[in-house]
Amino acid sequence: MFDLANLNLRLCLLCDQEITHKVSWKNVLMQEPEMLICVECFGKLDPISGELCQICSRVLSAEFRRDTLCLDCHRWEQDPKWQGFLTENRSLFHYNDFIKESIATFKYRGDYAIAEAFSSFIKDALPKLAFDSIAIIPLSSERLLERGFNQAEALVVTAGETCIQPLTRIHSEKQSKKSRRDRINLPQVFQITDPELVAGKKILLLDDIYTTGSTLRHAAKALKLAGATEIRSLTLAR
Amino acid sequence: MISPHVITPYSSKLQHHLSGRFLLAAEIPFSLELLTEHIESGYVATKVGVIRQNDKYRCSRCSNRNQQLFYTFPCNICQKNCTYCRSCIMMGRVSECAELYSWTGPELIFPMPPKGMAWDGTLSDGQKTASDRVVAAVEQNEEVLVWAVCGAGKTEVLFKGIETAISSSKRVCICTPRTDVVLELAPRLKRAFPNVKVAALYGGSEDRHVAAPLTVSTTHQLYRFANAFDTIIIDEVDAFPYSMDTSLQQAVQKAKKQTSATIYLTATPSRKMQQEYRKGTLQAVTIPARYHRKPIPVPMMKWSGNWQKQFQKKQIPPQIQSWVRNRIERNIPILLFFPSIQVMKESLPLFQEIEPGLLAVYSEDPERKEKVTQLRNGEVPGLLTTTILERGVTIHKLDVAVIGAEHQVFAESALVQIAGRVGRSADHPTGTITFFHYGKSEEMVKAVLHIENMNREASKRGLLDV
Numbered sequence: 001m002f003d004l005a006n007l008n009l010r011l012c013l014l015c016d017q018e019i020t021h022k023v024s025w026k027n028v029l030m031q032e033p034e035m036l037i038c039v040e041c042f043g044k045l046d047p048i049s050g051e052l053c054q055i056c057s058r059v060l061s062a063e064f065r066r067d068t069l070c071l072d073c074h075r076w077e078q079d080p081k082w083q084g085f086l087t088e089n090r091s092l093f094h095y096n097d098f099i100k101e102s103i104a105t106f107k108y109r110g111d112y113a114i115a116e117a118f119s120s121f122i123k124d125a126l127p128k129l130a131f132d133s134i135a136i137i138p139l140s141s142e143r144l145l146e147r148g149f150n151q152a153e154a155l156v157v158t159a160g161e162t163c164i165q166p167l168t169r170i171h172s173e174k175q176s177k178k179s180r181r182d183r184i185n186l187p188q189v190f191q192i193t194d195p196e197l198v199a200g201k202k203i204l205l206l207d208d209i210y211t212t213g214s215t216l217r218h219a220a221k222a223l224k225l226a227g228a229t230e231i232r233s234l235t236l237a238r
Numbered sequence: 239m240i241s242p243h244v245i246t247p248y249s250s251k252l253q254h255h256l257s258g259r260f261l262l263a264a265e266i267p268f269s270l271e272l273l274t275e276h277i278e279s280g281y282v283a284t285k286v287g288v289i290r291q292n293d294k295y296r297c298s299r300c301s302n303r304n305q306q307l308f309y310t311f312p313c314n315i316c317q318k319n320c321t322y323c324r325s326c327i328m329m330g331r332v333s334e335c336a337e338l339y340s341w342t343g344p345e346l347i348f349p350m351p352p353k354g355m356a357w358d359g360t361l362s363d364g365q366k367t368a369s370d371r372v373v374a375a376v377e378q379n380e381e382v383l384v385w386a387v388c389g390a391g392k393t394e395v396l397f398k399g400i401e402t403a404i405s406s407s408k409r410v411c412i413c414t415p416r417t418d419v420v421l422e423l424a425p426r427l428k429r430a431f432p433n434v435k436v437a438a439l440y441g442g443s444e445d446r447h448v449a450a451p452l453t454v455s456t457t458h459q460l461y462r463f464a465n466a467f468d469t470i471i472i473d474e475v476d477a478f479p480y481s482m483d484t485s486l487q488q489a490v491q492k493a494k495k496q497t498s499a500t501i502y503l504t505a506t507p508s509r510k511m512q513q514e515y516r517k518g519t520l521q522a523v524t525i526p527a528r529y530h531r532k533p534i535p536v537p538m539m540k541w542s543g544n545w546q547k548q549f550q551k552k553q554i555p556p557q558i559q560s561w562v563r564n565r566i567e568r569n570i571p572i573l574l575f576f577p578s579i580q581v582m583k584e585s586l587p588l589f590q591e592i593e594p595g596l597l598a599v600y601s602e603d604p605e606r607k608e609k610v611t612q613l614r615n616g617e618v619p620g621l622l623t624t625t626i627l628e629r630g631v632t633i634h635k636l637d638v639a640v641i642g643a644e645h646q647v648f649a650e651s652a653l654v655q656i657a658g659r660v661g662r663s664a665d666h667p668t669g670t671i672t673f674f675h676y677g678k679s680e681e682m683v684k685a686v687l688h689i690e691n692m693n694r695e696a697s698k699r700g701l702l703d704v
């Protein structure tokens with residue numbers, strides 16, 4: 001049964017405030033999707049739009065671009081060792097203080113529900129990307145036991161999709177401590193567990209944040225060398 | 239010391255860490271092996287983090303029962319669908335597969351400090367009466383409300399009681415809804431009790447593992463305690479979130495020992511507390527006068543027409559306009575309270591036409607602290623604000639106006655607290671407080687009565703200089 005009273009009482013998954021949702025016959029009859037976050041929280045999100053880098057969807061600025069690419073992607077693509085592995089990355093929101101805090105609560109406090117708060121945005125983005133399977137970046141096993149979930153998997157599952165885990169981590173050191181050169185020169189970060197999962201397929205990598213793009217490029221390279229045809233990626237923020 | 243009951247040895251470090259606490263394994267920096275040993279010998283007890291009863295979940299740490307604040311996820315730790323509490327998630331996840339640890343072994347006794355108190359200030363007559371009452375409550379494990387007007391000097395009232403507790407090895411906790419207050423209170427207590435370890439607890443504080451005879455804590459941090467305190471002092475008992483959140487009240491109950499003293503502090507007790515006091519079910523002591531022995535300025539009520547409509551037309555109601563101009567001309571710093579952020583933001587440019595230096599402060603304002611400091615230092619002629627500045631702000635010399643005082647956000651307690659900002663210092667014990675309104679509310683009338691009653695009682699008890 002449809003409970004009118006309940007529609008009003010839903011709490012925002014990001015701020016715990018009641019979502020004051022206008023109940024009209026139209027949205028009852030049409031069964032409009034239930035709001036998971038409130039208008040205030042929605043307003044604090046900053047969607048990425050404008051003229052974007054063709055590969056990584058960074059907003060292009062005059063001094064940091066080469067034609068249709070940002071300078072970073074241009075450099076990656078100039079390097080024969082890295083050329084062409086990542087076809088496209090889509091990131092949904094700018095990494096502002098609000099989403100930074102939400103992602104920190106999600107990952108470091110272990111608040112899985114935050115994945116669901118963003119699920120409708122992930123759902124909307126998926127049809128715009130060509131893929132056969134969604135793959136996730138793995139966590140180290142210690143991290144997984146500590147946190148209880150893989151944040152990328154949580155984003156996939158709450159969006160109603162399934163994912164494959166064709167990769168494992170070889171190096172578990174903190175990548176943020178290394179310079180860009182170190183990261184690029186690392187021989188391998190990921191290993192393929194099961195090439196059959198990816199061979200001949202278009203793979204979409206999903207993760208929470210796009211920082212330097214090096215993690216995703218390492219994963220893309222491993223997948224492509226294992227026979228995947230195209231690698232795209234989708235992240236919540238960058 | 240040899241105790242006849244103790245047979246198995248135990249880790250005194252673990253005892254220090256866990257006594258009176260209620261912690262997740264991740265918050266205990268000892269090996270699982272050591273913990274297990276202590277559990278087996280009965281020195282450590284565990285409790286399931288989230289309990290399911292009759293299809294309803296309940297959090298063992300924060301007592302949350304709001305089912306919408308539980309979430310079930312596929313957990314990699316227990317390999318099941320696992321439910322956790324979102325109400326206290328900021329302190330780390332408590333779930334069905336998480337356990338909370340507490341110390342059940344020999345009680346941790348804090349050694350008596352060589353010399354207790356270094357504070358040697360004098361108390362006003364009103365403070366003295368209250369201080370004696372607090373000491374008695376500590377000694378006899380009673381519950382007492384200290385109803386002290388804004389500016390009475392309530393912290394000093396606690397010192398003697400704290401000394402009494404500590405010198406008989408009792409563990410004391412002062413808890414307050416605001417981190418600012420913890421940060422301000424901790425150094426004052428350290429100065430007053432130089433030989434006593436003081437732990438300051440708030441989100442992200444470094445003292446979170448410190449076991450101390452004297453703890454100052456935000457109300458939320460109490461979730462991490464169980465059966466810990468002999469004396470618990472609850473500051474601003476009527477303020478959010480303590481008054482709003484029953485789970486926090488349960489946290490207070492859980493944090494104190496079964497036999498313990500509870501001291502409530504406030505200038506504006508809730509209606510329920512006032513009723514209990516009048517019925518005699520709650521003991522109370524009042525401090526109706528300020529430390530400087532001058533009466534509290536009584537609010538003036540001034541009709542200012544339909545202020546909302548006038549602001550919409552980009553006009554300041556003339557009564558309010560002349561009030562502001564008058565203060566600016568006479569160089570008197572002002573605080574203007576608005577019923578909502580929206581009205582405040584919309585009318586800021588209008589007020590800046592009168593005086594460009596006026597600023598607005600709102601709750602999520604990153605420069606909130608700086609702006610208040612600027613007002614205190616006379617670098618800013620005045621601030622527009624919402625109820626967020628109703629408490630805690632003390633400015634040397636100040637006139638205050640409430641705009642739209644009949645609005646529902648201005649409850650009696652809020653109005654009394656706002657009026658309490660005026661006339662705080664002995665150099666400037668007067669100052670004016672004006673309630674601008676479009677029809678008096680019951681709460682406004684009650685607030686004025688409240689202040690008049692306090693002044694009358696103060697005068698009757700000889701606590702005012704004539």
Ligand SMILES: [Zn+2]
Binds near residue numbers: 016017037038039041
């Ligand atoms: Zn929200």
Ligand SMILES: [Zn+2]
Binds near residue numbers: 055057071
């Ligand atoms: Zn790019």
Ligand SMILES: [Zn+2]
Binds near residue numbers: 298301325
């Ligand atoms: Zn909880």
Ligand SMILES: [Zn+2]
Binds near residue numbers: 316317320333334335
């Ligand atoms: Zn679990």
